[in-house]
Amino acid sequence: MAFELKKGLFAIDEMRNVSIKIGKVVEEEEEWTEPMGPTPKPGILELRKWDHKLLERFEPFYAPMSDYCNLCTMGPCDLSMNKRGACGIDLKTAKARLVTIACCIGAAAHTAHARHLLDHLIEDYGEDLPIDLGGDINVEAPNIRTIIGIKPRTLGDLREALDWAEKEIVKVLHATHIGNEESFIDYESKAMHVGMADHIGMEVADIAQIVAYNLPKAEQDTPLVDTGFGIVDKSKPVIVVVGHNVMYSRPVVEYLEEQGRIDDFEIAGLCCTAHDMTRVSSKTKIFGPISYQLRVIRSGLPDVLISDEQCIRADLLEACKAVGIPLIATSDAAIRGLPDVSDWPVDKIVDALVSGKLPGVFLSDPEKVGQVAPLVAEAVFKKHGGERKYRFFETDEDLWGEINKCTQCMSCVFTCPHNLRIDQGMAHAQKTKDLSKLGYLEEQCLACGKCEQACPKNIKIINVIMASNFEKLYNKSGKTRVGRGPIQDTEVRNVGQPIVMGQIPGIIAAVGCINFPDEMQSIREILEEFLKRRYIVVTSGCHAMDIGMLKDEEGQTLFEKYPGIFDAGGLVNTGSCVSNSHISGVAMKVASIFAMRPLRGNYAEIADYILNRVGAVGFSWGPYSHKAASIATGFNRLGVPVVVGPHGAKYRRAYIGRYYKPEKWWAYDIKTRKKMNIEPAPDSLLVAVETKEEAIVQLARLALRPNDTSQGRQIKLTHYLELSQKYLGTLPDDWPLYVRSEADLPLKMKDQLLQILESDYGWKIDWDKKKILEGPIRPFDAGFNPTLVEEVYEKYAGEKPPQ
Amino acid sequence: MAVKKEDKYPAARRYQVADIQVSREATAVKPNVVVNLVKKAKHPVLVTGGQLLKDPKLVEFAVKFHEKGIPIIATGGSSKPLIEKGVKPQSAVFPLHYVTQFMLDEEWQGFDGKGSYDVVLYLGFLPYYLSRMLSALKHFSKITTISLDEFYQPHAKFSFTNLTANKEMHYQMLEEVVNNL
Numbered sequence: 013m014a015f016e017l018k019k020g021l022f023a024i025d026e027m028r029n030v031s032i033k034i035g036k037v038v039e040e041e042e043e044w045t046e047p048m049g050p051t052p053k054p055g056i057l058e059l060r061k062w063d064h065k066l067l068e069r070f071e072p073f074y075a076p077m078s079d080y081c082n083l084c085t086m087g088p089c090d091l092s093m094n095k096r097g098a099c100g101i102d103l104k105t106a107k108a109r110l111v112t113i114a115c116c117i118g119a120a121a122h123t124a125h126a127r128h129l130l131d132h133l134i135e136d137y138g139e140d141l142p143i144d145l146g147g148d149i150n151v152e153a154p155n156i157r158t159i160i161g162i163k164p165r166t167l168g169d170l171r172e173a174l175d176w177a178e179k180e181i182v183k184v185l186h187a188t189h190i191g192n193e194e195s196f197i198d199y200e201s202k203a204m205h206v207g208m209a210d211h212i213g214m215e216v217a218d219i220a221q222i223v224a225y226n227l228p229k230a231e232q233d234t235p236l237v238d239t240g241f242g243i244v245d246k247s248k249p250v251i252v253v254v255g256h257n258v259m260y261s262r263p264v265v266e267y268l269e270e271q272g273r274i275d276d277f278e279i280a281g282l283c284c285t286a287h288d289m290t291r292v293s294s295k296t297k298i299f300g301p302i303s304y305q306l307r308v309i310r311s312g313l314p315d316v317l318i319s320d321e322q323c324i325r326a327d328l329l330e331a332c333k334a335v336g337i338p339l340i341a342t343s344d345a346a347i348r349g350l351p352d353v354s355d356w357p358v359d360k361i362v363d364a365l366v367s368g369k370l371p372g373v374f375l376s377d378p379e380k381v382g383q384v385a386p387l388v389a390e391a392v393f394k395k396h397g398g399e400r401k402y403r404f405f406e407t408d409e410d411l412w413g414e415i416n417k418c419t420q421c422m423s424c425v426f427t428c429p430h431n432l433r434i435d436q437g438m439a440h441a442q443k444t445k446d447l448s449k450l451g452y453l454e455e456q457c458l459a460c461g462k463c464e465q466a467c468p469k470n471i472k473i474i475n476v477i478m479a480s481n482f483e484k485l486y487n488k489s490g491k492t493r494v495g496r497g498p499i500q501d502t503e504v505r506n507v508g509q510p511i512v513m514g515q516i517p518g519i520i521a522a523v524g525c526i527n528f529p530d531e532m533q534s535i536r537e538i539l540e541e542f543l544k545r546r547y548i549v550v551t552s553g554c555h556a557m558d559i560g561m562l563k564d565e566e567g568q569t570l571f572e573k574y575p576g577i578f579d580a581g582g583l584v585n586t587g588s589c590v591s592n593s594h595i596s597g598v599a600m601k602v603a604s605i606f607a608m609r610p611l612r613g614n615y616a617e618i619a620d621y622i623l624n625r626v627g628a629v630g631f632s633w634g635p636y637s638h639k640a641a642s643i644a645t646g647f648n649r650l651g652v653p654v655v656v657g658p659h660g661a662k663y664r665r666a667y668i669g670r671y672y673k674p675e676k677w678w679a680y681d682i683k684t685r686k687k688m689n690i691e692p693a694p695d696s697l698l699v700a701v702e703t704k705e706e707a708i709v710q711l712a713r714l715a716l717r718p719n720d721t722s723q724g725r726q727i728k729l730t731h732y733l734e735l736s737q738k739y740l741g742t743l744p745d746d747w748p749l750y751v752r753s754e755a756d757l758p759l760k761m762k763d764q765l766l767q768i769l770e771s772d773y774g775w776k777i778d779w780d781k782k783k784i785l786e787g788p789i790r791p792f793d794a795g796f797n798p799t800l801v802e803e804v805y806e807k808y809a810g811e812k813p814p815q
Numbered sequence: 816m817a818v819k820k821e822d823k824y825p826a827a828r829r830y831q832v833a834d835i836q837v838s839r840e841a842t843a844v845k846p847n848v849v850v851n852l853v854k855k856a857k858h859p860v861l862v863t864g865g866q867l868l869k870d871p872k873l874v875e876f877a878v879k880f881h882e883k884g885i886p887i888i889a890t891g892g893s894s895k896p897l898i899e900k901g902v903k904p905q906s907a908v909f910p911l912h913y914v915t916q917f918m919l920d921e922e923w924q925g926f927d928g929k930g931s932y933d934v935v936l937y938l939g940f941l942p943y944y945l946s947r948m949l950s951a952l953k954h955f956s957k958i959t960t961i962s963l964d965e966f967y968q969p970h971a972k973f974s975f976t977n978l979t980a981n982k983e984m985h986y987q988m989l990e991e992v993v994n995n996l
Contacts (some may be wrong), residue, residue: 071916073915073916073951074951074954075947075948075950076951076954077834078836079837079838079839079954080836080838092837092953093839093953094954094955103954104955420980422979422980423832425979426829426832427831427833429943431831431942431943466832658941658943661912661947661948662943666916668912668913670917670920670923672917672923672924699910699912700912700944701910702864702890702891702911702940702941703865703868703891703892705865705868705891705895706890706891706892709908736907736908739892739895740889741897741898741899741907742894742895742898742904742907744908745906745908745909745926
């Protein structure tokens, strides 16, 4: 007999053979005095109004990749010149649907990762494991608090947030089916919704792994770990992991530590798993970002490779087979056609891999992975006598044989994502025996391998390029600061005011992939410009790895030169992709800790606060994944603009405002009870730039906010103007838009700028007092209290907003 | 040096093989067609991109366009070498993404306040980046776009053919355009 208890009081007495199942026990609410906001666990509708405000101002821009739609069997349909397809959809809406699908893929990647990890951790550690992110973290989960409306205390509590994210992703994905959504604006709203859910997925994953695996808890001075191709001691067996889920690589570290043999092996990672592994143990190393997969595999350095999920090549098994590296696939997201050996004994798996009977296995038991990988690595290492024979080419003759096959047909150039002039490098080498032109390409190459598919002579182009830069590549090393996870509440308290007032000129969040338009070095140059100017720079993922590989003339990386504090001039590595949630989270924390705005179920107010006050700008110099699209869209909904490199234009959609339309730039001012025209700050939410010069200027420009104080605006304008002069050779076109009074003008240039305002823009100036009398969009008011949200206005003004 | 009649132009070949499934592909044009299109335009403009920072020859040609009375919108930092040579661009700070968004708006009066641009020439861009911007204009505007870069741009209305293997010919074609404006 079993029965379910409903709500109420029960007396159970002298009952036999009765089983009682107790579901979730809801404890008496502990003190969390924050009132519930209007939108806990929002559905598609609840924040739509906020999205439409953003999208009215930051108009979606579409750049179709293809004129056609071929998603269903009624097509393919010609949608060119905005024609409609068989289902009735027009081109803009079709592109908005595609972006929404991309965001769903990205959000699903993080959220499924979180689910996989959380269920596993609850099984291992129990759902009551407390969420303790260190003494300086009271606002433990700002995204969850703001979006879900709960304050998670245990691993089990995270399920509630994850349940919501999964539900919303499915709902939005549903809306991308034929014939659902008709409005491209509403598709954008859905993309924003799912982008926001992505930050929940990321936050759940990172909090869960921090508390269960005891990763660094907001420590500023996390250790520096070795980064780069040349980091491994080649006299030891090398275990390489690639992907995003540390669940499978951590047991390797744990097993070897238990055996007292951690120092007998090299454990190095590619992509975000590498970050998270170094957070588990700083004895592990970071080979490099996602683009290093083929470099590392074809070098023959690994003795065994473990793949998990997400940013892993789809031809990993083929690539490993070609050079005799056994592969252990672990995640059900990437089984690769391999036999499932999860219930085999360890010896049998090791034998199958070492003997080559199986080129790879699917092994979903993390503990077994921990045992199998070292045994395989050691046996393979011994098998080839510690000598790795395959280093792109076995002999120089082989290398030159490949180079001499090239006829400069340019098929490779025409298929390369960067259109690298491989033909010229080959021709130069053929004529002069000098490999330097080919070697230079290594620093730009993504090692995607498309060129090899296009080459009619089947030249191993990647190997040629890598071999041409062999010495430099093999010796490449640097230091990356281990991901610290969240930002401390005390740090937020210290910098909240200067960020909001503008004295700290901005937060630059450099995140995402590595599809840089030019040499990797450009990311260091861009970020150092801002570090020197005492912006806060936050980073994660592949960008953080790249920064760790790039040294200056004195041989130092930015991580060695700048402290890991969240403060002016600090360079913070939060960790892997899922640690991006701490970057959105810290913006929310500024609203909560500094401005005392309630987070709980209160998303629109917080996003409105961030848009108007927090000068944070996302930056993805080399974007390419769906996850990057989703992360950026989540930031956009939160009011954070994002600058992407030129490849970002291939996302096909941007959000760019038109500064010359004054009716688009307004805010309710709670202080004066007026609806006011404001400066277009920021004037885009997502924009792709072409060059590093342009990136630098746009980052400084988009850090301007309507609520800057005079001192803050003066500092921000000083940087913007100086950077524009330095990199563009002139004052920017739009600087007068941001001047509210003479106090906003950079001191050193004040007279010159006043002169320009009078002569070129017709402003009236009182030259005796050096005061602006007429001209600005609005005067500066220290009490200016802007909002775009009617409900927020009403809440603080106590009346309906003015028309 | 002008391109002679007997010179053979390379085939119009997409610089990115997979770019794009097209319904309407750019017309590959010779310099004299570009000249005629610009001469007939009411409000032409040349947009320059970041590759001017890497190729001084492109800067020289942009300066010559300016000297022939074609206004310049400088993106990607291309303003700096142009300003150093005495050119005053109509705009310097806005990336091509912004400029394209403005051009998609028929109400936009241009950076000079004289109304929409009707013929837009492009010089010195990363091919994949320019391709996306041309695609936006192709589908959502009536602007005549002309790519003067060394690669064929299928999304443009008119484009030079593919000249990547013969840079000299590219320079000769640009020379012929500016000389005849």
